[in-house]
Amino acid sequence: IGHAQAAAGVGGIIKMVQALRHQVLPRTLHVDAPSSKVDWSSGAVELLTTERAWPRGERPRRAAVSSFGISGTNAHVILEEAPESLxxxxxxxxxxxxxxxxxxxxxxxxxxxxxxxxxxxxxxxxxxxxxxxxxxxxxxxxxxxxxxxxxxxxxxxxxxxxxxxxxxxxxxxxxxxxxxxxxxTPGQDTGRSSAALFSGQGAQRAGMGRELYERFPVFARSVDESCAVLDGLLGRSVREVMFTDTDTDAGGLLDRTVYTQAALFVFEVALFRLVEAAGVRVDVLVGHSVGEVAAAHVAGVLSLADACALVAARGRLMQALPAGGAMVAVQAGEEQVVPLLAGREGEVSLAAVNAPGATVLSGVAEAVQEIAAVLAREGCKTRRLRVSHAFHSPLMEPMLEDFARVVEGLT
CATH class of the missing domain: 3.30.70.3290 (Alpha-Beta Plaits)
Structure with missing residues (x-):
């Protein structure tokens, strides 16, 4: 093909990839006789005057390609066959x-x-x-x-x-x-991007991920990797808690925040790995509550060990707080809710803004219910959430000092 200039060597790369693929070494073209300038008797190098079978064996097949660029650059690439079981x-x-x-x-x-x-x-x-x-x-x-x-x-x-x-x-x-x-869908030049959102507590269900674990090796591998770390930190099999029905002792643990958070992290990371293995690429990763930790991990911000340590400590410290408090989802915007919190910041907080017209109140039960009642009278729908604690509220403050020490220990 002549000298490929800046792409020198690309022909050799293509040739050897195809040779690996078809398990055949092609003969060297345009060679009637070996060069007399080379001592062919020393070493084990020879020209291929005829094609030769190159089947897979116990050792991986490799090929070397040299590129002599037009500027004199010499680059050497070694190609190795891909594993047979992808x-x-x-x-x-x-x-x-x-x-x-x-x-x-x-x-x-x-x-x-x-x-x-x-x-x-x-x-x-x-x-x-x-x-x-x-x-x-x-x-x-x-x-x-x-x-x-x-x-x-x-x-x-x-x-x-x-x-x-x-x-x-x-x-x-x-x-x-x-x-x-x-x-x-809009064309590729619109500047639009894709995003993945990792949810927080409330998204768990008994048996979540069990069928995916049995069906897809990449999902199972991710679950096993996360559980290998979390099980030691929590003293119990997170996979067992996830996969067991609710009418068993293990299944009933899924709604305890220490296991809820760990299970959601394990499931969400594994689900992302599965989607990723299918070829889906996202531009933005977003997390809600404990989902932020999963997002940070798959984004490469946190290692698996650090992410698991953070999730385990977060769940354990929250679980250790006194039960009580309340969380109420309200069909009202932030601008409508925030004025009602004035003077009660030590009791109630705006825990989440899920959408322009969907927010969540969290804090001392009596205070939360009073504010929710005011919003209900104004025509807003309200729904009390089934949670063990008032997350994202002032009632979480007693755990912050211990949690800060855990965060400081992350690499």
């Missing part, structure tokens, strides 16, 4: 835990216009029909990671080839279907 392969081979049959597979299709989207679906159906050996999961992976994601999009979901092809046909025909989702 994350995606693990998930594909894991059986469906519900026993309902084959795994569900999403086929993602997109186009610049609605007509282009339908044409793309038609071409995909023709390809699949012409290649009966194509694995639906492999097709899904290629569509999700190897194709451009244009404005007009559709996802066809099915558990086998016929159902997926049926969904493509319905997409082409413009027919609504249960396993078909369509939509239009």
């Amino acid at each position: 994350e995606t392969a693990e998930a594909v081979e894991t059986p469906e835990v519900s026993g309902a049959g084959e795994r569900l597979v999403p086929w993602v299709v997109s186009g610049r216009t609605g007509a282009a989207l339908r044409a793309q679906a038609d071409r995909l159906a023709a390809f699949v029909n012409g290649h009966p050996e194509a694995d639906p999961a492999a097709v899904a992976s290629t569509l999700a990671t190897g194709r451009a994601h244009l404005e007009h999009r559709a996802v066809v979901i099915g558990d086998d080839r016929p159902s997926l092809l049926r969904g493509l046909g319905q997409l082409v025909d413009g027919t609504p279907a249960a396993g078909l989702v369509r939509g239009v």
Whole structure:
């Protein structure tokens, strides 16, 4: 291909990646006889005058490529074959835990216009029909990671080839279907970004993550890594607390804040790792309450050890406070609630602003109920939350000194 100038060596990289992929060493081109300037009898280097099989073995295959740049720069790259059992392969081979049959597979299709989207679906159906050996999961992976994601999009979901092809046909025909989702998203140049929000207490439920743990190795691995740290800090299996039904002793612990916070951290981090492994990339990470710790960890701000230490201490110290207090969600904006707190800052606080018209009061039960009653008379809906303590309120202050010492010890 001639000298590639600044990209010198790229041809060799492509050549050796393909050699690794196809398990064949191609012959050296344009060589009739070895150079007389090289002593070929010393060492174990030789030219390949014919192609040679290069199968996988017990040791990983490696190849070296030298790049002599046009400016004289000499760079040397060593390529090594990828592990045979990739994350995606693990998930594909894991059986469906519900026993309902084959795994569900999403086929993602997109186009610049609605007509282009339908044409793309038609071409995909023709390809699949012409290649009966194509694995639906492999097709899904290629569509999700190897194709451009244009404005007009559709996802066809099915558990086998016929159902997926049926969904493509319905997409082409413009027919609504249960396993078909369509939509239009702004173009890639709009400056829009994606975000992930990690929730706080109240989002837990008995058995959360159990099916995902059994189904996806990447999710299970993350749960195990977090629990390996937290179990030692809390003296109990967090995974057991998460996965057990509520009518058992372990299951009933999930609503105790010391275990609630640990379980939510474990679940949220594992769920993010699963989504991340599927190829989803987010631009912004946001956390609410204990969800902030999970967000900070997956963002790389906190190591797993530090995040677990923080979560365990936070839950344990809050659990040790006297029970009582109240939290009430109100359908009112911050500007409507804050004036009612004047003079009562030592009893009640604005614990959360969840939306422009959705806030949460927290503090001494009597004071919280009085303010909630005022808002109810003004036409605002109120709902008392089922919590053991008045979180994010002045009633948390007795734990702050001990909590500060824990934070100071983080790396």
